[in-house]
Amino acid sequence: MPAHDVVLMTTHDIGRRLRSYGHPSVISPHVDSLAEDGVRFARAFCTAPQCSPSRASLATGRYPHNNGVMGLAHPGFDWELDPTVPHLAAVLSHAGFATHLFGGQHVSLHPERLGFTRHHAETAGPAIASAVEDVLSTGRDTRLYLEINFEETHRPYPQVDASRAPDGLDIPAYLPDIPEAVQEMVALEEGIRLMDEAAGRVLAALESAGRAENAIVVFTTDHGIAMPRAKCTLYDPGLEVALLMRWRAGGFQAGAVREELVSNIDVFPTLLDAADVKHPPGVQGRSLLPLLRGETYERRRAIFGEKTFHSYYDPMRCVRTDRHKLIRNFETAFAVEVPGDIQAGAIFRADPSLYSRDRPAVVELYDLDADPLEQRNLAGRAEVAEVEKRLNAELWRWMRETDDPLLEGPVPSPRYRLAIES
Structure with missing residues (x-):
């Protein structure tokens, strides 16, 4: 039985900075619940260490140089998704899903071309969560694709009192050992806390709507944390990403941790397979569904x-x-x-x-x-x-x-x- 609904939640610039990835000072209980109730990928990487190219890979299952977005899709930079390359929203819309975009999308200057039934343009986490709650309060029959993109973790970070570091705060070893590193990491973690609150409301709304059991829910980020020698580099701190998946009705082992090398181009075919939707031509990602169901899976030797x-x-x-x-x-x-x-x-x-x-x-x-x-x-x-x-x-x-x-x-x-x- 295919997944009835598809939910893709992303946030900016956090790499694997979650408590479920071994960072005890991070307050992320709602996102971490997806690891407890689903699968955590310990070695997931993005195709590119910057926002638009990586997000375009998530949306198409193709490398940036194959989907057209080799730089920022912002005014002044003007990179654009190749019109012959379908966005995940368009593929699912063609298959009968109502497709909703919450927040920004960062892969096109023309979001109206991407295949979304409706764009909820709110960008603050609480407003996004309210919009998701409104959509989920309607009838259960329509299959939904919800793409939810949070921005609380993007610079500039929230103002915080960094005079006292929280217990367990670890500073990445590639950063200098200076007070400024503590200041910025504390501020980043406050952004994660705020994002997590909004994500928790989304997950609660899925439960209240009776859609949680047969929805495949994915949480990820676009690339590594926005710190020097991480974002915009091809070193691991630039390419490493959190990747959590839950599908209760899909046979995923709750609490499983996968150590295989995976790429974020693998998310696109995984979601289509879960929804029983045919892949468009040219997909370069490898579906993770066989791996998650204990079936034959060809491991990547490299990303x-x-x-x-x-x-x-x-x-x-x-x-x-x-x-x-x-x-x-x-x-x-x-x-x-x-x-x-x-x-x-x-x-x-x-x-x-x-x-x-x-x-x-x-x-x-x-x-x-x-x-x-x-x-x-x-x-x-x-x-x-x-x-x-x-x-x-x-x-x-x-x-x-x-x-x-x-x-x-x-x-x-x-x-x-x-x-x-x-």
Whole structure:
């Protein structure tokens, strides 16, 4: 029996910063309940460490360079979902679902083209929760797709008193050990708490409406946390994401933790399979439904990540296996990009020179077991020559098979094309 309803909840910029992922100072009981009552993916990664490209992968099951969104889909950047690539809302709408968007969507300048029956434009968590409650108060017969996008966790963070850190606060090891890091992490966790309150109202409304049992509910985020050397990098702190799934009637094992490598392009085919809806052509993700039901599943040997544009043109691609990560940088730039909203934060302003040096290498290779912070580049060393050769071959193969435009030369942005044509 297929899932009657599909619920996809996202929030911005938290990586895996939830209590269910081992961060005891985070107050996230409602989101964490999905881990207790469903499945937690311990090693889920996004396709891109920035908002629009990653969200476009969630919405299409395709890599950013295949869905058209290789940079921000905001005015002034103007990246746009390829009109030949269907959004999840359009696929489900065609299958008879009433499709509702709550909050922003960040994959198109034209949300009316995406396939939503209705866009509830409220962006504050409490207002989003109220709008969801209103929709769920109607009859139960219509199948629903609810895409709910929270913004409380995006910078600028809520104002908080950071003079006393909460018990159990852990500062990511890649950040400097300074008071400003405590200040920003406390503020981020307040945003998570506020988001979690709104998510709790959504989950309660599903229960009250009698839809919780046969709804597949997914919670995830777009990319890693918005801190220096995380967001907008292909290091694990930029690509790691929380991914929680619950489907009570679907046979998911409550409280299960999956250690397989998974990519956020896998969410799209998983939701379609749960709803018993045919995949459109060109889907590159791999459905997780067989894995979650104990059926035959081909594990990923690697995941792939990419960045082309964010604040500026900074093309790079990576392949990550269980143990190693290889990054290929295609242009000269700063060692790490620090987006403007992070530059406005206290950590960056405490010492910008930490992040402003030039990029030292075209190829980066890391042993993630020995060097989980990805600080010792092994590329070019004889002792890892075979690993580097194998991962380079794997990365080039993926780029060829997916028709990566970088293989043909530099990728022009929409603004470049506008400048040439106007």
